[in-house]
Amino acid sequence: MLYRKMGKTGEEVSLLGFGAMRLPTAEDGSIDQELSVAMIRKAIDSGVNYIDTAFTYPKSEKIIGEALKDGYRDKVFIADKIPPWLIRSEEDKESLFNKSFERLGVDVIDFFLVHNLNAPIWRKTQKTDLISFLDQKKKEGKIKYLGFSFHDNLDLFKEIVDAYDWDFCQIQFNFVDKDFQAGEEGLKYAADKGMGVVVMEPLKGGRLTQTVPPSIQEIWDEDESDTTPVQWAFKWVASHPEVSVILSGMSSMEQLDDNLWNFSDPMIEEISGTGRNLLDAVTKEYKSLIRFDCTGCNYCMPCPQKIEIPRVIGYYNDWRAFGEASNIMFEYSTWLGRHASDCVECRACEEKCPQHLPIAEAMKEAAEVMGL
Ligand code: SF4
Ligand code: SF4
Known part of the structure; x- marks a missing residue:
């Protein structure tokens, strides 16, 4: 050892x-x-x-x-x-x-x-x-x-x-x-x-x-x-x-x-x-599989619906990039109190995002694909 x-x-x-x-x-x-x-x-x-x-x-x-x-x-x-x-x-x-x-x-x-x-x-x-x-x-x-x-x-x-x-x-x-x-x-x-x-x-x-x-x-x-x-x-x-x-x-x-x-x-x-x-090379390829390029900066927070936006996007990205592994779904469903499906599309977050990410769209897509 x-x-x-x-x-x-x-x-x-x-x-x-x-x-x-x-x-x-x-x-x-x-x-x-x-x-x-x-x-x-x-x-x-x-x-x-x-x-x-x-x-x-x-x-x-x-x-x-x-x-x-x-x-x-x-x-x-x-x-x-x-x-x-x-x-x-x-x-x-x-x-x-x-x-x-x-x-x-x-x-x-x-x-x-x-x-x-x-x-x-x-x-x-x-x-x-x-x-x-x-x-x-x-x-x-x-x-x-x-x-x-x-x-x-x-x-x-x-x-x-x-x-x-x-x-x-x-x-x-x-x-x-x-x-x-x-x-x-x-x-x-x-x-x-x-x-x-x-x-x-x-x-x-x-x-x-x-x-x-x-x-x-x-x-x-x-x-x-x-x-x-x-x-x-x-x-x-x-x-x-x-x-x-x-x-x-x-x-x-x-x-x-x-x-x-x-x-x-x-x-x-x-x-x-x-x-x-x-x-x-492996990292570059993983990054190319990422759907929403969120840096985790948190500027979009807080969300009025108490959604932890960067964590939700992170799990959704992982779900797509890492082959829909069951442990990702487990963590997403159990470790987060609020999920993408709680988004009411108010878009209060989007104007604060320096990456100009379509966050409401990301939430909608994540909710559809991941089921909550
Ligand atoms: S659009 Fe959705 S994620 Fe963004 S602040 Fe509103 S409820 Fe929260
Ligand atoms: S502001 Fe944009 S890049 Fe920063 S954490 Fe929120 S969604 Fe991600």
Whole structure:
């Protein structure tokens, strides 16, 4: 297993982190606890020392708590996240915070994150003074390091980085999204401030490798090396020295075994010029498949119907570019409160869009194609 420093915390973390958001499921669709525990323990036995969960990941904290019994707790860092959007009162902060410890069965959480910061959730975080609350918990020793996970544009990312003396952050980062959200510039900005950076979605939630459109497959087929698309994607992220941990959401023992193999090879940290050219060609082709070229700048927000416009367009673009993969539909339907079908075509958003995108038309098309 390869290890890196987690920024100014100085902690030595495994480059591969175990993402416990999509744990394996049994035939009836419920989470397979026995297999999940076996996978987490195997990962730890093989050198993984960073386990990532969140209050909102179904059953995840509880299962990790089971896996970390019998001495496993002392071998790992636990990363957990509090959901600001569920805080409605002063008491909610304390109860959400305590619930995570109860479910995990631990006294201390190593890496604690404010979950899923975007513009509205950041406003809520500030309004509820959540950072002061967590800062106090850090002083009391309940959490060791404080960070945040992020899903919005670069300007907001910098604003949040500058708003507190964070220890670390978690961003979406992969070779297709190098200029999306925080992106490469945000990664360097955070690292320059001494923050550790955890990368999520290194394979874009599996989209880069699961259902590959034919025109993309043709480019992969031209590669004469024996490096797989998954390995190329990991190599690209790992070639950034500012990255401390690469999270991989693991849903099967096979995936875990592949990851353990990939992250025990020092070559994963290097990428050749030919490799970069290959990934540039794949990225260019993906971009050509994108229907609405939204930059995620957020200028169109807020929408009176509370639609998160850039996220809806993002999912619709992904749905078309990444071969209508079922996980995209799952995320679109479950992670967004409002959908394209909630658009009333008021067009208040369109005059604010610097890309002059026909947003109402995009909503209509997305609602028709994706069914909501
Ligand atoms: S046109 Fe639709 S997406 Fe745009 S502001 Fe109006 S309701 Fe929201
Ligand atoms: S729709 Fe336009 S304004 Fe809204 S995020 Fe995308 S590019 Fe920016």
